[in-house]
Structures are given as C-alpha cells and as structure tokens.
Amino acid sequence: MAFRRRNKSYPFFSQEFLIQNHADIVFSLVIFVLIGLMFETTAKTAILFIQPQYNISTMIADGEVTLYHYGWKDCATVLFYLCITIILHAVVQEYVLDKVNRRLHLSKSKNTKFNESGQLFVFYLVSSLWSLYVIATEGYILHPSSLWENYPHVHLRFQVKFFYLTQLAYWFHTLPELYFQKVRKEEIPRQLQYISLYLLHILAAYLLNLTRVGLVLLFLQYLSQMGFHLSRLFYFTDENHHKLFEMWSVGFVLTRMITLTLMFLAVGFGLARSENQTLDLETGNFNTVSIRLPVLIVVGFTQSWLLWKFFRFQLSRTRELRLEQAARKRAAAKQHMQRTLKRDSVGHHENGLIKAENGTSPRLKKIKAP
Helix, strand or coil: CCCCCCCCCCCCCCHHHHHHHHHHHHHHHHHHHHHHHCHHHHHHHHHHCCCCCEEEEEECHHHEEEEECCCCCHHHHHHHHHHHHHHHHHHHHHHHHHHHHHHHCCCCHHHHHHHHHHHHHHHHHHHHHHHHHHHHHHHHHCCCCHCCCCCCCCCHHHHHHHHHHHHHHHHHHHHHHHHHHHCCCCCCHHHHHHHHHHHHHHHHHHHHHHHHHHHHHHHHHHHHHHHHHHHHHHHHHHHCCCCHHHHHHHHHHHHHHHHHHHHHHHHHHHHCCCCCCCCCCCEEEECCCCHHHHHHHHHHHHHHHHHHHHHHHHHHHHHHHHHHHHHHHHHHHHHHHHHHHHCCCCCCCEEEEEEEECCCCEEEEEEECC
C-alpha cells in the first residue's frame, strides 16, 4: 500500500526514508496488531489496543447496558488510533489535497497553509457532526441541566468514551506530523500553541469527569474553526472571497461568549450547588473549590486570549486597509496632476485651433517660394 509517489529512493532508516514512507510503516504496525487478534495467545494483548477498556455492565429500565470509565490502559487504545489517524492523514493528503494543489498552482507558502486548512477542515467537519450526534442521542440538548447534575459522571457510554479517545489520538498525532510534513521552524511555535491548548482542555475534561460539558464546548469550538478553515480554502481558490470571513468573525465572537456563559453556568453555578463537594479519587469526585476555580480560570483565560488575538488582528487589518486606500488615493491624485500638467504644457484646443498657455494662437511659419 503506497501513499506517495516515489520519485527518488533513499537509504533504509534514513531521515528522508522515514518521512517519505511513514504512512506505510505505520500501516504495517496496524496490520501487525490486527493479526494478533487471530491467535489466542496474543488476542488479549491486541484487544487492549483496539477496544476501549474498563467496561462494566449495569441494569437499567431498558435492560442491561455497558458503561466505561477511564484508566491507564486507555493509553494503548490512544496509541493504536493515533496510528490510524496518521494513515488517514496521509490518505487525505495524497488523494484529495495534492490533487487540488496541482490544479490551483499555489505558491509554496500558500500550499502549506492550504494543506493545513484542508486537513483541519476534514477533522473539524467529522468531529462536529460526530459530537452533535452524541449530544443529541445522550439528551443534552433537551435537558441542559444534565451537564452538571449527578456529578461525577464517571461511567460513560461507548460512543462518549470512544469520542474522547479518538480526539486525544488526533491531537497527539499532530506532534509527529510536524516532523513528517517538514513544517517550517517559524510555524512550529504557532502550531504547538493550539495543539497544547486542545490537549490540555480535552485531557482536563476527560480526567476530571467533565465529559458532558466538555463535549458541548468541543462541538462549539469545532464548528467555529470549521467555518474559519472553510473560509481559508475558498480564499486560496479565489482571493475575492471575503464574505465567508465576515460571517465567521460574527460566529467566532458568539462562540466565545456562549462558551464562557456555559462554562460558568455548569461549573461555577451548577457544580457549586452540589451537596457533595469533597475530593474523592476513588469515586472520581473533583467537585471542590480548589479544582473548580482553576478550571474556570483556565477556560476564561483561554477564551479571553482568543478574543484579544482576534480583535488585535482585526484592528491591524483595518489599519492596513486604510493605509492601502490612502496610498491608492494619493497615487490617483498624483497621476491626475501629471496628466493635467502634461496637457497644460502642450496647450489646449479652442474652436478647432491649438492655443498656447496665454490663449494666443501660435504664429504660422512662412513657406518660402521656390
């Protein structure tokens, strides 16, 4: 299975060889784990990587249901789906983005940004639809108070736990992709910044048993970012597309406001009214002031920082547009003045005759007789 066209062969285990064939190498590891399911001696080990662990069966009114909680074995599952994500990343790059790039003939800098937006748009689209489905089926839309009621939410349904594991796998996979995609050194700090923020918030929601409110906040964030990267993709195809950015700007600000409101409502108000506010690691209860306050501070600081960056960018962009318009006006005025001076230096027409600057007709040159 080859993901990229080989124009040149490199020595085995060299840096270029690993970069060029990383998807094939990872695919071989995935096949190796799947083959382990075929043998009884290795099936128990292989299942740790493929299936979410820590399941328990409980009886409810509708019958028996299987629920899950987290543990250290989740690291193996995250590692396996990290490999799956690397393969999917290579598939999208090879069979979608590279074909579009060859048609657009973008510059090298725009090509890098187009690939980044293309990969993130696919991820945000799938994740936003998936999270919306989970929110709807879990009943969080019709019962918003369920986001904080009956805390701690230790036991999760399969779709909720699998969603969080795949989210962690995706954002962890972006770290080696910085090496595989040969990202420029100037771009690495910016990408590490938002990767770290996603990992911090997702891990906090998963480990502190705030999965319900975290799921809703991820949906809002992914929906906003999907609009941004869709606007960038249209902009790279045609630089006259600016209306999508204007629509995204409104949605971005609304997303920040809704996120802050929902977070303070669920954590600052809902959990604060809970009767059980003692730290208990065995039951997974982290509902204490010493934990709620840092969570609110981190989320509030992140949203405020994003708003500050957004408004600073908008102000600098507005200032640049004004300077460009002023420069265009000065250039147009200068060109008009040059045309006027040129016309005045030559003279002007009046009643079919060329007049000089003082308004008199130039003297005709006498023709000597032969």
